[in-house]
Amino acid sequence: MLKQLFVIAALSSSLVISGCETVPPQDNVTTNLNQLQNRTWIATYIGNQEIKTAPSAHNIPSLQFDAATKRVSGADGCNRIMGSYNAGKDTLTFGPLAGTQMACLNNNGLDRKYNEALAKVTHYQVFGKTLKLLDRYGNPLIQYESAVQPR
Known part of the structure; x- marks a missing residue:
C-alpha cells in the first residue's frame, strides 16, 4: 500500500511539474521580427561615423x-529606395534595391556610403529603439533609431 501511494505521489508530482513546462517559450524569431518590422528607422551612424541631417531635410537615410x-x-540621403527583404531571427538580406536617380549636391557622398553599407548587410540586432545592421563578421554597418511618431 505504501509503495502504491509513493508511486501515485511521484506520478502526480511529475505531471504537475511537466504541466508547468508545457507553456511554450516566447519565440525569438517572432520577437525580433516584430521589433524590426512595421516601424520607421532613421539612420544615425554609418560604421562609426555619425550621420547629421537637419530634421527638415528631405530623404533622410531611413x-x-x-x-x-x-x-x-x-x-x-538623396534618393528614395525600395526593394524586397528576407529576415530571420538575426539574419537579414535585401533583394535588389531600386531607387530614384536625383542629382544631390552637398551630401558628402552620404547616399553612396549608405548604399554600399546596405549591400554588405547579412545580420541585424534590435534592442529597444535601436537597430543595427551588421556584416557577416558582426561588424556594425548602419545604426538606426526608431522614429518617434507625433500624436
Whole structure:
C-alpha cells in the first residue's frame, strides 16, 4: 500500500511539474521580427561615423520594413529606395534595391556610403529603439533609431 501511494505521489508530482513546462517559450524569431518590422528607422551612424541631417531635410537615410509584403522602402540621403527583404531571427538580406536617380549636391557622398553599407548587410540586432545592421563578421554597418511618431 505504501509503495502504491509513493508511486501515485511521484506520478502526480511529475505531471504537475511537466504541466508547468508545457507553456511554450516566447519565440525569438517572432520577437525580433516584430521589433524590426512595421516601424520607421532613421539612420544615425554609418560604421562609426555619425550621420547629421537637419530634421527638415528631405530623404533622410531611413528604412521601413513591411511585414505583410516583405518589402523595404526608405531613403539613402538623396534618393528614395525600395526593394524586397528576407529576415530571420538575426539574419537579414535585401533583394535588389531600386531607387530614384536625383542629382544631390552637398551630401558628402552620404547616399553612396549608405548604399554600399546596405549591400554588405547579412545580420541585424534590435534592442529597444535601436537597430543595427551588421556584416557577416558582426561588424556594425548602419545604426538606426526608431522614429518617434507625433500624436
